[in-house]
Amino acid sequence: MPPSRPPSRSRAGRRRTALGAALLLGPLLLATGCAEDPATADAAALADTPIPETVSPDTKLTIGAPEAEVALELSGLVDEIPFEVEWANLSGGPQCSEAFRADSLDVCSAAEVPSIHAHWTGLDTRLVAAQFRQDPLANPIYQLGIAPGADIEELSDLRGRKIAFSPGQAQGALILRVLAAAGLAPEDVELVELPSTGDVYPTALGSGQVEVAPLGSVHIRRYVEQYGAEGGTLLPHGLRDDPAHLWVPTASVSDPEKAAAIREFVRIWARAQIWVDQHPEEWIAGYYVADQGLTPEDGAYLVEQNGHPDLPADWSGAIERQQQTIDLLAEELGNEPFDAELLFDRRFETVAAEAVAAETGAADAADEAGTDADEEGGSR
Structure with missing residues (x-):
């Protein structure tokens, strides 16, 4: 996981929040395996709850996804967010879990394990986006x-x-x-x-x-x-290690206004992943060098290592993998296994893939129109 990025000057109307040193307690709380009863929502009822079609501009989300924030800024997609955002300079399981518990965070970027441990420690959360890598064995994390x-x-x-x-x-x-x-x-x-x-x-x-x-x-x-x-x-370990997710507290997706805003964020986030993939030089300069303080050589290495993103429209494989992880951790760490479906809000299942399809389709159409115009101009 990349280190948290240092505080930076944010755009007008958006501010970075410091959620306090208490977040550093996350690893300790997770390691203790504290045994409060899981506060799971009625998954079936949530799945049947429609998400509003439009987003209120007054809706506010606090988002902990520093890498995505930079991608949105560099690509200009940040200006398309139709609601208020407060960016939190944190990501990953321990910090985001504690922020969720404090009702201080609505969206977090994390790998597959934090949501599992959250369930075992009584924190009710959902996954609203899934990202993998094309050819993951050639591009392990x-x-x-x-x-x-x-x-x-x-x-x-x-x-x-x-x-x-x-x-x-x-x-x-x-x-x-x-x-x-x-x-x-x-x-x-x-x-x-x-x-x-x-x-x-x-x-x-x-x-x-x-x-x-x-x-x-x-x-x-x-x-x-x-x-x-x-x-x-x-x-090399020879195993898939590439799952990444957008992770939210269930309370946030149970709120219709926030659910609509989260769906819109997933769309824009997905488009940003494609922008990063298609603009490696800008990403190296703007993120790895300017934001993370790495060398251009380090940035080029990481771009090559990361490969190309895969944002599936069908989460069946992601859920199956999550179930395998749950069963493995339960057996080895002495926890109770549970149904991986509980962790996924499948109302968001196709959101990222559809956004990417629309983005690439529009780009292909523009390229084709440009080619036709060039050919037409050359024939005159």
Whole structure:
């Protein structure tokens, strides 16, 4: 997960909100597995509740999706948002969970695991958008960093090793999947609980605190640059690790006005994903370099690593994968399994894909019109 972006000057009429240091308690609360009863809404009733066709300009959403915010600004799509937005400089499971609990956030970008842990800790939420990567095995989000001198060349070599583990986050679920793929159980290794933020994992590998850690983003490239001469290596895990979602508290999508605004945001967010894919140079300069403080080389590496977005119109595969994750985590962490359908608000299932189809269709029509005009002009 990319680091939270530093506060920046926002456009007129929009302001960035700081939700307080209390959000940092998220990992602690999730790790405790606190056992309040799940506050699940009547999923069938919600599914049958129509969303208003129009959005009131007075509706306000607080959105924690820093990367999407930059994409909307760079593409100009931010000016098409037909309601009031307050941007929150946070994303990911622990921070967004605490903001949801505090009724301070309406939309968050997160991977697949936070919504599962939210359910187990009594936080009622829904997923309203699903994004994957085309050719995900060629463009994984994570690779396994191997510590210098660890002598690990394949997954079967993980037995008995010290492995960085972050319960409640995508990296933790990936480690459990990797162990299962290797025919190992958690008790066959030593799981070392560490937060996956910042440089914690690369530093833990370099210092020998752990022998294996899932590295993502630019840390993959930098780890080899920093520790490769000492014997630090990377090991591909060979598994899909690409689910990403827009995640909301059920209270927000139960509010008709907010539900209409969230649907409109999903549409614009989807179009922004396509803009990013089609404008790599602008994205490198505007996001990775200007916003995240990375080098152009880091940005180019990440653009190549990210591949192309896949926004499915049918969530059946996403729900099936989510169910597999629920069952795996329930078995390994001692929680009760549940139906993955509870986590998805399928009223939003086709919203992103339809927005992309409309966007690409309009672009293709414009290109075709331009070609026809050129040919017509050339024939005169």
